[in-house]
Amino acid sequence: MVSVTRSILWFSEIGKEDIPEAGGKGANLGELTRAGIPVPPGFVVTASTYREFVRLNRLDEVIRRELGSLDVHDTQQLQARAAAVREAFMAAPMPPDIAAAIAEAYRELGRGPVAVRSSATAEDLPEASFAGQQSTFLNVVGEENVVRAVQACWASLFEARAIFYRAENGFDHLKVSLAVPVQRMVQSEKSGVMFTVEPVSSDTSKVTIEAVWGLGEAIVSGEISPDFYLLEKATLAVVSRQVTPQERMLVRASSGNGRHDVGNEWVPVPPEKVAAPKLSDAELVTLAGIGLKVEEHYGCPQDIEWAFADGQFFIVQSRPVTTLREPSHEEPEGEEPETAPVLLRGQAASPGVAAGRVKIVHDPSEIHIVEQGDILVAEMTTPDFVPAMKRAAAIVTERGGRTAHAAIVSRELGIPCVVGAQHAMSVLKPGTLVTVDGSKGVVYEGRAERRLAWAERQRSRYAAAAALKTHTKLFVNLAEPELADVVAKRNVDGVGLLRAEFIVAQIGTHPRQFIEEGRPEEYTRQLAEGIAAFCKAFDPRPVVYRLTDFKTNEYANLRGGEKYEIQEENPMIGFRGASRYIREPDVFRLEVEAIKEVRRQWKNLYVMVPFVRTPAELRQVKQLMAQFGLVHDDSFKLWMMVEVPSNVLILDKFIDEGIDGISIGSNDLTQLVLGIDRDSELLADTFDERDEAVMTAMKMAITTARSRGLTVSICGQAPSVYPEVTERLVMWGATSVSVSPDMIDQTRQLIADVEARLGLSPAR
Numbered sequence: 001m002v003s004v005t006r007s008i009l010w011f012s013e014i015g016k017e018d019i020p021e022a023g024g025k026g027a028n029l030g031e032l033t034r035a036g037i038p039v040p041p042g043f044v045v046t047a048s049t050y051r052e053f054v055r056l057n058r059l060d061e062v063i064r065r066e067l068g069s070l071d072v073h074d075t076q077q078l079q080a081r082a083a084a085v086r087e088a089f090m091a092a093p094m095p096p097d098i099a100a101a102i103a104e105a106y107r108e109l110g111r112g113p114v115a116v117r118s119s120a121t122a123e124d125l126p127e128a129s130f131a132g133q134q135s136t137f138l139n140v141v142g143e144e145n146v147v148r149a150v151q152a153c154w155a156s157l158f159e160a161r162a163i164f165y166r167a168e169n170g171f172d173h174l175k176v177s178l179a180v181p182v183q184r185m186v187q188s189e190k191s192g193v194m195f196t197v198e199p200v201s202s203d204t205s206k207v208t209i210e211a212v213w214g215l216g217e218a219i220v221s222g223e224i225s226p227d228f229y230l231l232e233k234a235t236l237a238v239v240s241r242q243v244t245p246q247e248r249m250l251v252r253a254s255s256g257n258g259r260h261d262v263g264n265e266w267v268p269v270p271p272e273k274v275a276a277p278k279l280s281d282a283e284l285v286t287l288a289g290i291g292l293k294v295e296e297h298y299g300c301p302q303d304i305e306w307a308f309a310d311g312q313f314f315i316v317q318s319r320p321v322t323t324l325r326e327p328s329h330e331e332p333e334g335e336e337p338e339t340a341p342v343l344l345r346g347q348a349a350s351p352g353v354a355a356g357r358v359k360i361v362h363d364p365s366e367i368h369i370v371e372q373g374d375i376l377v378a379e380m381t382t383p384d385f386v387p388a389m390k391r392a393a394a395i396v397t398e399r400g401g402r403t404a405h406a407a408i409v410s411r412e413l414g415i416p417c418v419v420g421a422q423h424a425m426s427v428l429k430p431g432t433l434v435t436v437d438g439s440k441g442v443v444y445e446g447r448a449e450r451r452l453a454w455a456e457r458q459r460s461r462y463a464a465a466a467a468l469k470t471h472t473k474l475f476v477n478l479a480e481p482e483l484a485d486v487v488a489k490r491n492v493d494g495v496g497l498l499r500a501e502f503i504v505a506q507i508g509t510h511p512r513q514f515i516e517e518g519r520p521e522e523y524t525r526q527l528a529e530g531i532a533a534f535c536k537a538f539d540p541r542p543v544v545y546r547l548t549d550f551k552t553n554e555y556a557n558l559r560g561g562e563k564y565e566i567q568e569e570n571p572m573i574g575f576r577g578a579s580r581y582i583r584e585p586d587v588f589r590l591e592v593e594a595i596k597e598v599r600r601q602w603k604n605l606y607v608m609v610p611f612v613r614t615p616a617e618l619r620q621v622k623q624l625m626a627q628f629g630l631v632h633d634d635s636f637k638l639w640m641m642v643e644v645p646s647n648v649l650i651l652d653k654f655i656d657e658g659i660d661g662i663s664i665g666s667n668d669l670t671q672l673v674l675g676i677d678r679d680s681e682l683l684a685d686t687f688d689e690r691d692e693a694v695m696t697a698m699k700m701a702i703t704t705a706r707s708r709g710l711t712v713s714i715c716g717q718a719p720s721v722y723p724e725v726t727e728r729l730v731m732w733g734a735t736s737v738s739v740s741p742d743m744i745d746q747t748r749q750l751i752a753d754v755e756a757r758l759g760l761s762p763a764r
Contacts, residue, residue: 007049007101009043021046023119023179025031032315035297038290040314042114042183043105045150049098050178053154057092059085063158063173072167082160094147103143106182113185116140118156118178118569135159135567146182153180159566186314187251188307190278191216192226193401194291196233197301204301206239207231207288210401211278213269214249216305224249225399225420227278228347233292237284242347244420245275288315339677340448343434346396346421348441349407353455354393354416355447356433358428359520361388375436377428380404389413394436396443398424410438413486414741418443437508461578463507467491470751471729475544475738477715481506481530484537489743491748494541495534496609496663496738497715500548500591503530504558511587513560522592535602542604544639544663544713548591549610551576568679572668577611577641582620592628599636608639608663613646615653622657632658639711643668651704661711663738664701666718668696689718689725702732711735715716719743723750730754 014022014030020637022030026044033039054060059733066081106114116137134157137149156180157160192211197204200499208227219226228242248266279287290313295302307314356375361367364384370376376392378385380399389395389409394416397406401420410417416438428434428443436447444451468491475496476487481503489684504511507526514523534543551571555561568574581588599605607630618640622632632638640647640654643665647654651662666689671677673694676687688694698714705712713736719726723746726737730751739747 006044007052007098008105009044009046010105011039011044014044021048021179023047023181025117025119026179026181029181029183032297035293036716037294037297037315038313040184041109042181043109044182045098045102045182047177047179050154050180053092053095053098053151056095059088059092063090064522067163067167067173070163070180071162072169073342078160078164082158082163085158085163086155089158090151092151094151099147100216102147102182106143106146109182109184113142113187114140115181115183115185116146116153117181117183118153119181128215150180150182152224154178186307186309188215189216189309190308191305192278193219193712194287194304194306195301196291196295196304198230200302205233207233207291209279209284209287212249213246213273213278214267215253216307219401222522225422226401228401228420229279229284231284231288233288236288238281238284241277242345242420243275243277244422246278270438279487283308283313290315306593338444338448338450340435340444340446342442343445344396344418344421344424344427344443346418346424346443347401347440348437348439349401349419350395350413350417351439352394352408352414352416353435353437353439353448353451355433355452356393358430358432358434359392360425360428360430361385375428375434377424378406379425381409386480389415390486391483394418394438396421396424396428396436398422409480409483442689468748468752470748471755472734472751473713474744474748474751475713475715475736476744477738477740478534479503479534483741484534488537488541490741490744492541492744493736494538494604495543496529496713496736498534498543498545500527500531500546501550501554503527504548504550506530507558509559510555510561510564510711511590512564512584513558514590515586516560521593524593524597527591528597531594531598531605532602535598535605539602539604542606542637544608544637544715545595545604546608546610546715547577547581547640549577571706572671572677574630577613578609578617578621579611579613581624582617588624589628592625592630596628596630603635606637606639606660608641610641610665611643611668612640612654613644615650615657618654618657618659635662639663639713641665641715643672644703645669645672645697648701651701651709655705655710659710661713661735662701662705664698664712664714666694666714669697670718673697690722695725695728698729699732702729702734706733706735713738719747723747726750727754731758 009022011030011033014027015034018030022044029039029042062085066085070077072078090202118135129497135153137152140146140149145559157176163173166176166253190211190213192209193216195208198206198208209229209231210219211229212224212226217433224246225244227244231237232239246269249269251265251267279734290301291304294304294315304315304435356373358377359370359374361370361376361378364382367385370388370391372391373393374391375394375396376388380397381389381395382405386409390413392415395406395410397419398421400406407417407419412704416436417439418436418441421443433446435444435446435451437444437448437451457497473493475494476492477497478484478495479499504527507523511523514520528576531545552565552575553571556565595605595607609618609621625632637660639661640659642651642662670687670689670691674686674691702712712734714729714734715738719737719739721731726747727750731754737747737751
């Protein structure tokens with residue numbers, strides 16, 4: 001840990017142990033820097049400097065005066081007092097020595113655009129980030145602007161919602177401090193995504209790299225088909241490459257106020273680069289080498305976002321790859337390879353092999369031409385294509401990468417998909433018979449019998465599971481209404497987690513915007529239609545609907561959302577779940593009305609309350625539901641998510657409030673038990689649902705709930721990724737397990753095997 005005697009600490013001087021002075025964000029950036037990972041350079045204005053600023057300007061007196069007797073439940077008073085504190089912070093003079101230190105560091109950083117971010121911290125109060133509401137300023141230019149942005153970050157520690165959270169959780173406002181990382185902006189010339197594993201086949205001996213000109217957002221949106229490179233991890237030799245011409249690229253807009261993010265714009269790619277490879281062999285080796293170093297530091301395969309500017313690669317983000325499966329076994333050595341002619345190559349986006357007749361779809365208005373078992377071929381897909389995607393045997397697109405819409409939906413549907421297959425709509429003729437190999441990214445002419453036989457052997461490995469019956473129920477996690485009837489045909493006992501967020505995202509508008517426009521019933525109608533699709537498909541099997549658990553940053557992305565949502569430093573542990581329903585009853589009422597509307601016809605709809613911090617919160621949510629006419633009784637089951645440590649420690653008190661079941665959210669529970677932001681790059685190797693403390697918490701919750709006669713499920717990511725977690729849950733007495741659709745058969749077989757060892761009869 002550094003000994004702080006200065007206002008400024010450079011990333012190279014700090015590490016994960018310096019969170020009290022550098023904040024979590026600054027400490028993480030320092031840890032990566034010290035590990036030799038090229039992150040954009042920067043420095044941290046320390047938490048001690050914030051405290052010195054407060055002391056010299058006697059702002060502690062302002063904080064005590066304005067917040068000492070504040071009733072945080074009086075919204076008008078809260079807003080007024082918060083504004084008064086922030087105004088005092090911004091009006092206070094910046095001490096000359098502090099301003100000089102920041103300006104000097106900015107000059108040493110090389111001037112130019114920087115990102116000025118906030119990171120709350122508090123000695124002896126690690127939970128202080130719970131209330132993170134602080135500001136971030138992008139593309140800040142000039143010494144005075146940087147100093148002013150730092151001061152604005154400090155002031156943002158007293159946003160109204162941050163004050164509310166601290167007061168509600170008993171934190172002393174004066175013990176919370178703020179560190180401010182200042183980091184050089186990267187204006188990417190080219191960017192992309194790198195996996196230190198082949199993600200489709202889970203081949204850990206490979207490295208995959210996708211690349212586009214300009215900013216990487218173009219890959220995720222599917223607007224641009226990236227170059228694709230496959231390398232051997234041991235030698236960094238390039239195994240294969242697919243270069244995709246690119247005529248336009250996304251760059252940061254050239255105009256703005258010099259302080260905030262000025263947005264992005266599309267510009268033409270220079271003619272000489274349109275058909276050129278994005279990365280040379282030398283650049284591929286350099287980038288892959290960085291990826292392997294990141295993997296080694298974290299101890300597991302990584303999903304890495306990278307950027308290239310001014311002749312250098314930078315790592316923008318890294319997270320563990322959590323979707324690895326047991327690698328599929330290819331053909332035995334010595335057997336002849338597939339002999340069917342290859343018509344087209346693209347990127348393998350969803351595994352499997354299927355044959356069918358080609359249907360070319362130019363626009364969503366034409367999706368009716370796709371019949372059951374056809375091969376859907378399109379430039380790219382959008383949510384409007386989903387009805388046809390459900391009927392298709394396989395999908396081929398000209399554009400997009402492995403994170404494009406077509407790839408994601410195909411994996412949920414369990415059908416083969418090849419993306420980024422250039423000229424597919426002209427090469428593949430309507431009505432012709434082709435075979436799509438989503439495991440290899442290849443389209444064959446006619447029936448590729450050897451590949452089809454291989455795919456059949458893969459399916460047969462778990463085919464028997466489709467007929468198994470188990471004592472422990474197997475539920476499925478779902479979000480897309482259009483896929484409900486497809487998954488409902490599988491051997492599942494119901495929906496253990498119906499996520500509202502995808503339905504709301506499809507609606508596309510913030511619920512409060514509907515209220516402001518005087519048409520709240522329209523939001524309720526659209527939400528009810530989405531929920532009803534699942535209830536109809538699974539009836540009479542139960543559908544457990546999780547009440548909306550949008551975070552503030554997710555709500556802000558909806559139309560009108562920016563007007564109603566305040567930026568949070570860590571939305572994962574911010575204004576979400578039960579606390580939002582209590583604070584915004586008028587919005588919550590719209591959701592309750594939708595549930596009531598669905599239950600008039602479909603009695604298999606249950607409700608689950610997420611992110612409940614205290615028994616009092618659960619009580620208030622139930623009171624609101626009853627007030628709005630949704631009463632908990634024998635015909636209407638109410639579940640609670642167990643994802644906050646308090647849910648485990650005093651579960652009996654939550655049960656006393658009256659619930660029928662619990663479902664463990666393993667992602668959030670792991671995050672909060674281990675004190676790790678699950679998006680943290682530095683701590684990715686420590687974030688593990690199988691950790692002893694997390695498993696102990698799960699066992700405690702299951703044991704307590706079962707002793708009180710409640711049903712117990714788990715709907716987090718763990719059982720879909722780690723079979724050993726599922727095994728333990730069954731042994732401890734969980735009544736159900738809920739997994740993603742692609743893990744249904746494997747999990748059913750695993751449950752049957754565990755129950756056989758325990759001597760449990762399916763008929764029991």
